[in-house]
Amino acid sequence: MSPNTNTQNIQQQSQITIADQEAPIVILFGAPASGKTCILVRLLRYLNQETNLQWEPDATFRSVTIDPIYGTVCEKFKSDVNASTTPVATPPDFYLLAKVRDNYGKTLFQILEAPGELYFPTDDLKNNAQNFNPHSFSYPYAHSIINAPNRKIWCFMIEPNWETPSIRAAYVDRIKAMKMHMSPTDKVILICNKCDEMPALILGKGVPNTSLFQQEMQNQHPGLFTPFINQHPITRLFRKYNCSFVAFSSGTFFNDGTYTQSASEYPKTLLQTLLRAVRGY
Numbered sequence: 654m655s656p657n658t659n660t661q662n663i664q665q666q667s668q669i670t671i672a673d674q675e676a677p678i679v680i681l682f683g684a685p686a687s688g689k690t691c692i693l694v695r696l697l698r699y700l701n702q703e704t705n706l707q708w709e710p711d712a713t714f715r716s717v718t719i720d721p722i723y724g725t726v727c728e729k730f731k732s733d734v735n736a737s738t739t740p741v742a743t744p745p746d747f748y749l750l751a752k753v754r755d756n757y758g759k760t761l762f763q764i765l766e767a768p769g770e771l772y773f774p775t776d777d778l779k780n781n782a783q784n785f786n787p788h789s790f791s792y793p794y795a796h797s798i799i800n801a802p803n804r805k806i807w808c809f810m811i812e813p814n815w816e817t818p819s820i821r822a823a824y825v826d827r828i829k830a831m832k833m834h835m836s837p838t839d840k841v842i843l844i845c846n847k848c849d850e851m852p853a854l855i856l857g858k859g860v861p862n863t864s865l866f867q868q869e870m871q872n873q874h875p876g877l878f879t880p881f882i883n884q885h886p887i888t889r890l891f892r893k894y895n896c897s898f899v900a901f902s903s904g905t906f907f908n909d910g911t912y913t914q915s916a917s918e919y920p921k922t923l924l925q926t927l928l929r930a931v932r933g934y
């Protein structure tokens with residue numbers, strides 16, 4: 654399918670409904686293959702296995718009458734969370750919203766699962782870097798979500814030794830451009846995903862050296878933290894950046910398409926960071 658056909662399909666299916674306009678929306682923002690689906694699967698498995706939080710796809714996010722594929726998307730995603738095989742690249746029309754609830758049934762946050770092409774079309778960029786506009790989204794549903802009244806928790810994926818310096822610079826520009834869509838109460842988490850690819854910076858099972866990962870990611874992505882420098886005259890003395898930083902690994906991935914999941918400390922830290930962001934810290 655050509656990218657144009659994909660775009661057309663997505664435009665036809667762009668009518669989304671965010672029924673819950675209170676609970677913050679977590680946006681896993683990253684290039685194709687940056688590991689967004691694997692992170693979400695690891696997090697949701699952790700919820701199932703080790704917490705009393707519950708999750709489920711939001712059945713009303715896409716209208717099943719104009720968008721009949723949505724039921725299949727939700728079922729497929731639920732089976733991916735329980736599978737031992739590596740999730741495949743998210744197809745263009747496989748976007749969904751998952752709700753995470755506490756044991757009283759209150760929705761704590763909602764997470765958008767969407768293909769990386771929505772956020773950063775790496776392949777287009779490789780072919781035609783000059784025409785890349787970091788401000789534009791070709792998918793209408795992205796605008797609907799960004800413009801929803803809910804607070805957002807922006808999780809920007811970065812990964813060690815990713816692509817070329819010029820692609821990384823374009824990605825940093827893209828992140829900067831997202832600032833214009835952010836409200837003062839939104840939160841930002843930079844996730845260094847696939848941290849297992851830098852074993853020298855891992856201190857023990859599930860214990861990455863977060864400050865060294867942060868330093869390394871700053872070196873590999875010049876300007877990445879600049880949009881988040883804390884300008885507040887008092888709080889900047891003890892908090893340099895208005896964002897959190899997490900080093901994450903979803904697991905060990907094998908060539909036969911299977912994987913073993915990472916230590917629970919990774920999703921535990923991510924969940925704690927998300928819940929802090931939900932509370933507004």
Ligand SMILES: Nc1nc2c(ncn2[C@@H]2O[C@H](COP(=O)(O)OP(=O)(O)OP(=O)(O)O)[C@@H](O)[C@H]2O)c(=O)[nH]1
Pocket residue numbers: 683684685686687688689690691692739740741742743744767768769770846847848849850901902903904905906
């Ligand atoms: N080493 C390592 N590889 C990972 C990790 N997470 C994901 N991967 C690899 O990255 C590939 C892509 O992961 P996905 O989760 O599908 O990436 P995505 O961002 O959802 O990609 P799109 O849906 O295409 O946007 C996987 O097939 C794995 O091979 C990780 O924690 N460590």
Ligand SMILES: [Mg+2]
Pocket residue numbers: 689690691741742743767768769
């Ligand atoms: Mg995906």
